[in-house]
Amino acid sequence: MPTDFEQRVYRAVQQVPRGRVTTYRLLAAHLRCGSPRAVGQALRRNPYAPRVPCHRVIAADLTPGGFRGETGGSTVKMKLSLLSSEGVRFSHGHLADPRCLYAFET
DNA sequence: CACCGATGTCCAA
DNA sequence: TTGGACATCGGTG
Numbered sequence: 001m002p003t004d005f006e007q008r009v010y011r012a013v014q015q016v017p018r019g020r021v022t023t024y025r026l027l028a029a030h031l032r033c034g035s036p037r038a039v040g041q042a043l044r045r046n047p048y049a050p051r052v053p054c055h056r057v058i059a060a061d062l063t064p065g066g067f068r069g070e071t072g073g074s075t076v077k078m079k080l081s082l083l084s085s086e087g088v089r090f091s092h093g094h095l096a097d098p099r100c101l102y103a104f105e106t
Numbered sequence: 107c108a109c110c111g112a113t114g115t116c117c118a119a
Numbered sequence: 120t121t122g123g124a125c126a127t128c129g130g131t132g
Binding site: 024025054 | 126129
């Protein structure tokens with residue numbers, strides 16, 4: 001069973017509408033935790049596989065992010081594939097349209 | 107351009 | 120209870 005913090009992260013990710021993406025930084029800021037790494041760890045566990053669209057979460061540089069050291073592996077590829085299916089386009093390894101970024105309100 | 111530390115949470119011994 | 124690790128970010132050299 002996930003912790004309360006993880007539940008918050010998953011809930012925030014589910015708030016991201018289709019065709020839009022967010023960054024660990026924004027998630028952390030919305031969760032008021034100030035540490036994107038904590039959010040990344042929560043997504044890394046991701047016990048709610050398809051229920052939590054972790055592929056809609058990218059790095060603050062608009063890069064796909066993915067595992068630290070496996071950038072270019074299968075995890076990132078899957079993210080790009082799913083995002084591409086949602087209308088989010090990537091270019092040169094970075095988000096092509098920054099307006100696709102979703103900002104949390106309130 | 108490259109390297110290092112900071113920050114919050116989770117997992118294991 | 121303590122130590123180590125993490126799908127990051129920002130600043131400095």
